[in-house]
Amino acid sequence: MTGLLTVRGVEKSFGDLRVLRGISFDVPAGTVTAVIGPSGSGKTTVLRTLNALDQADAGVITIGDLSVDFAAEVDRATLTRFRLQSGMVFQSHNLFPHMTVLQNVIEGPVVVQKRPRDEAIADARELLDQVGLAEKADQYPFQLSGGQQQRVGIARALALKPKLMLFDEPTSALDPELVGDVLRVIKDLAAGGWTMVVVTHEIRFAQQVADQVLFLDGGVVLESGPPAQVLTDPREPRTRQFLDRILNPI
Incomplete structure (x- = not known):
């Protein structure tokens, strides 16, 4: 290994x-x-x-x-x-409060990695489904529990494909x-x-x-x-x- x-x-x-x-x-x-x-x-x-x-x-x-x-x-x-x-998941979720869950997840791939927006959205929806939050894509962080926000944080880190x-x-x-x-x-x-x-x-x-x-x-x-x-x-x-x-x- x-x-x-x-x-x-x-x-x-x-x-x-x-x-x-x-x-x-x-x-x-x-x-x-x-x-x-x-x-x-x-x-x-x-x-x-x-x-x-x-x-x-x-x-x-x-x-x-x-x-x-x-x-x-x-x-x-x-x-x-x-x-x-590497992708980092912190103790606190550090989500952008003015962005939806989906927007939070695609921010890194689109802005930092310059990936096509449509591709980033498709990947983000898959990741949100993977962490059990597919139905929360259009909600804002304040509408989520702490545990749900942390799972969005995990999806956001994974979206960068580290x-x-x-x-x-x-x-x-x-x-x-x-x-x-x-x-x-x-x-x-x-x-x-x-x-x-x-x-x-x-x-x-x-x-x-x-x-x-x-x-x-x-x-x-x-x-x-x-x-x-x-x-x-x-x-x-x-x-x-x-x-x-x-x-x-x-």
Whole structure:
């Protein structure tokens, strides 16, 4: 299985705060990597460096056939190409409130990628059907539940046809009863062969869907491996302590 994503020695600081300390890992094509860890461990920053929303200070990130060394100066064209390799789904939906659901989904393909509008609309309708929202195409974000807005956000990211899908705690802002609908969409994407990196606090979801789990603490990958090992028989005491607090909060 070939590696779609390789991350080597990624460093990131914000002022004097060193957030990532030499992060390295591989994500094979068609697999799901779950990233877990305590608040402040660097999970979201890792994800944002993969899309260069936060540009790494050092390290090499390769997505598909595009490799970028962030220790060197990266020109704008390369950075744009790099960002287009992945689609990002955030904690909050960030939909354009003045646009319909369909308009939100086609915005990137038409405006950024300059694809024909008719083609983008056809693709968008297929994607909305895939996430269970075909009948909501002409509604506005305020008419949707939080879970529905998040599923539109997933369709919008998929519409750019990225090689890699990135999810930053996609259910953390949702009411508990809406979480399942979003997780089912992500499970369907996994079954469809999408390559994904998911920052999540949903440990049971990670057990069911992930091919590998990374446990971050203090800006390093403290432990990694298949879910059966990391989540049920972790080697590191810090991993065991974290999981015990998550799974047995009382």
